[in-house]
Each structure stands twice: as C-alpha cells, then as structure tokens.
Amino acid sequence: MDLSALVTEQRNENSMNLDRMSVRDILTTINSEDHKVAGAVKDVLPQVEVAVNQIVKAFQQGGRLFYVGAGTSGRLGVLDAAECVPTYRTPPDMIQAIIAGGPEAMTRAAEGIEDDEEQGAAELRQRGLSRSDVVVGIAASGRTPYPLGALKYARKVGAYTIALTCNRDSLMSRHADCSIEVVVGPEVVSGSTRMKAATSHKMILTMMSTAAMVKLGKTYENLMVDVQATNAKLVERAKRMVVSITGVPYSEAEEALAQAGYEVKTAIVMLEAGVPLEQAREALAESSGHVRVAIERAKSGL
Known part of the structure; x- marks a missing residue:
C-alpha cells in the first residue's frame, strides 16, 4: 500500500513547525487552513448537483439513501442521517448510515474493521439494497476497503453510486457513477483527516440532504415546515x-x-x-x- 501519492497523507508546509508554535499560532494555522475548505467545496458543486438530482429521483420512486464509511467518515454519515428524521420528518429507513464496526464505533474507534471490503458489501446485502436505492461511499483517502466494497456491491445490484473523497482519481471514484473529489490539501497534522477533509465532507453531506429535502417539499420558503415537534x-x-x-x-x-x-x-x-x-x-x-x-x-x- 503506497499512501505517499495521496494529498491527504502529505505534509503541510504551513505547519512544519507545529510543535514549536504557541497555542495562538496553532489555532491561527488551523483556522487559516480551514478557510480553504469552502473554496474546495465550491469547486465540486457541479458534481454535488448531479448527486442531489439522483437522490431526489430515488426518493420520489420509493428508494433509499445509504451512507457508508469507516471512522470519522462513517460518523459523519450517521450524524446526517440521524438529523433528517426530526428536522424533516423522514421515515427512519429513508436515509440510513452504515459505519464500520456498527453503532459502537460511533464512540469507540474500530479502525481495523475498515479493511474488510466484504463486510461493507454484506451490510448493504442485509438491508436488501435494490436498484432503486442510492449509495454514498465516504472516505477521505478514496481507497478504504469497507466503503469500496459497498460501492462495488451497489453497482452489481444496479443502485446509483456516489464516491465522496478528498483525493483525485481515487480508487472509489472508479467504482462510482458520480465522483465528488473535494481536494482540501494536506492537513495541519499530516494524515489527520478528521480536520479539513472531514469538514468538507460534513458540508457536502449537509448540502445533499438539505437540497434533497427542499426539492421534496420539506420546506416552505426557508422554514423547516416538516419538523417533528417532539420537545x-x-x-x-x-x-x-x-x-x-x-x-x-x-x-x-x-x-x-x-x-x-x-x-x-x-x-x-x-x-x-x-x-x-x-x-x-x-x-x-x-x-x-x-x-x-x-x-x-x-x-x-x-
């Protein structure tokens, strides 16, 4: 496995002296790098638009949306799926998140499971994935076996596939109908993709679900009129x-x-x-x- 070519694994020239910085300088450096995220997301809006249109089409035909990821990527999928239920009154099975390691991995890291490509496919198989559904594989590297296996299986079934990554020409992109490669550059702490990479993916997942809900009539003007008033x-x-x-x-x-x-x-x-x-x-x-x-x-x- 050669990770050296991945942008997300490279060293950031702006933080080479991170361990010698004051707290204020560390924070300023992180904040400066975070400013680059929105621009990178803007660059992939055409691809995000394609993804949203497919998701809306699937929902209108009774299909479901699946987020599949490991570690931080999986947790971001869980977060977005969970929040759609109270915000937009969606049925719990309409948007589902699958994280390597299951629910326990939300609070306790289960990094080794991400290497199981077959398990990523098995999770979708157990949920009865069909050609009416959409699967979003999420991984900053674009090569994580768990979501890669899910994308491969989804393509065999005929479901629409979306790869959300942070590296160009990623392995996952080659197994997806729609490739969203949001290149945010090297992290302040090399390889710590819970930083800029995760921020960009959080922004895009929120964009996709929000835009889809708007097109389904879940808002009136800019108000969440399908909210479940549960508290x-x-x-x-x-x-x-x-x-x-x-x-x-x-x-x-x-x-x-x-x-x-x-x-x-x-x-x-x-x-x-x-x-x-x-x-x-x-x-x-x-x-x-x-x-x-x-x-x-x-x-x-x-």
Whole structure:
C-alpha cells in the first residue's frame, strides 16, 4: 500500500513547525487552513448537483439513501442521517448510515474493521439494497476497503453510486457513477483527516440532504415546515413558523396546530387557504407535500 501519492497523507508546509508554535499560532494555522475548505467545496458543486438530482429521483420512486464509511467518515454519515428524521420528518429507513464496526464505533474507534471490503458489501446485502436505492461511499483517502466494497456491491445490484473523497482519481471514484473529489490539501497534522477533509465532507453531506429535502417539499420558503415537534423548543418553533407565514395571532396558530396534531404544513394550509383539517391534508397529499402548491389547490377547491 503506497499512501505517499495521496494529498491527504502529505505534509503541510504551513505547519512544519507545529510543535514549536504557541497555542495562538496553532489555532491561527488551523483556522487559516480551514478557510480553504469552502473554496474546495465550491469547486465540486457541479458534481454535488448531479448527486442531489439522483437522490431526489430515488426518493420520489420509493428508494433509499445509504451512507457508508469507516471512522470519522462513517460518523459523519450517521450524524446526517440521524438529523433528517426530526428536522424533516423522514421515515427512519429513508436515509440510513452504515459505519464500520456498527453503532459502537460511533464512540469507540474500530479502525481495523475498515479493511474488510466484504463486510461493507454484506451490510448493504442485509438491508436488501435494490436498484432503486442510492449509495454514498465516504472516505477521505478514496481507497478504504469497507466503503469500496459497498460501492462495488451497489453497482452489481444496479443502485446509483456516489464516491465522496478528498483525493483525485481515487480508487472509489472508479467504482462510482458520480465522483465528488473535494481536494482540501494536506492537513495541519499530516494524515489527520478528521480536520479539513472531514469538514468538507460534513458540508457536502449537509448540502445533499438539505437540497434533497427542499426539492421534496420539506420546506416552505426557508422554514423547516416538516419538523417533528417532539420537545418544547420544537413546539415553540412550530408556533412561530405558523405565525410568521400566515400572520395570524399566536393563539390562533396554537389552535390550528393543535387541530392538525402539530403538523406544521397542515396548519399553514388550513390558515392560508381557509379550509378545514381534512381538506388541508388532502391538498397536501395531492401536492406531494409541497405547501405552496397545496395552498393554491385548496384555495381553488381542486
């Protein structure tokens, strides 16, 4: 295994004297390198757009999205998948994250398991991967066996495959329909890809899931109207969203949300279109959950 050619393994000229720096200089150096991440992400937006369009298409056809990675890459996938459920009311199996070593690897490193290519494939096999699904293999190096095995298996099944890496012409990219190679350069601490590489991947995963949710009608304007109001903060946020969008008094927003079982979308359509609960729900169902379209349908009586 020759890692010397990988950008993520090379030494950073700007941090060669890291061990002799003051704390302020260490922080300044890290911050200076972090400024490069957004630019690198900007360079791959065309590829991210391709990925999002495929993910949306899969969701519209009943498919699922799988994130597969090891170590930090796997943890980032778990984070993004977990947050979509409360934020966008997605079914738990709609976006799934598979991390080498299983749930325990979220809090305790299980680095050796990342070398098992067959296990990456086996995890997808156990979940009944189909050609309707999308698989995103995540690895800064672009050569980690675990997600590589997952991508190889996904291609055999006919699922759409995306490789998210930080090195050009990576091995994983050669086994993917869409290759997102966000080259952020050498890390401040050589090979510590939990730094810039992980930051770039966090940004891209958040972009992909957010953009997909927007296109599925999970937002109205820039508000998360499909939020699950499962705690006091989210209940209050739901009320404020209804007030902001409809302009009704706070008490009226509370009443509409209570009638709608705290379905923010439904409450908005009820108030904006002046229709009862069931008609609002029907309009949303016929509009594939898009609030703006549902309001117009409800107003016109369609």
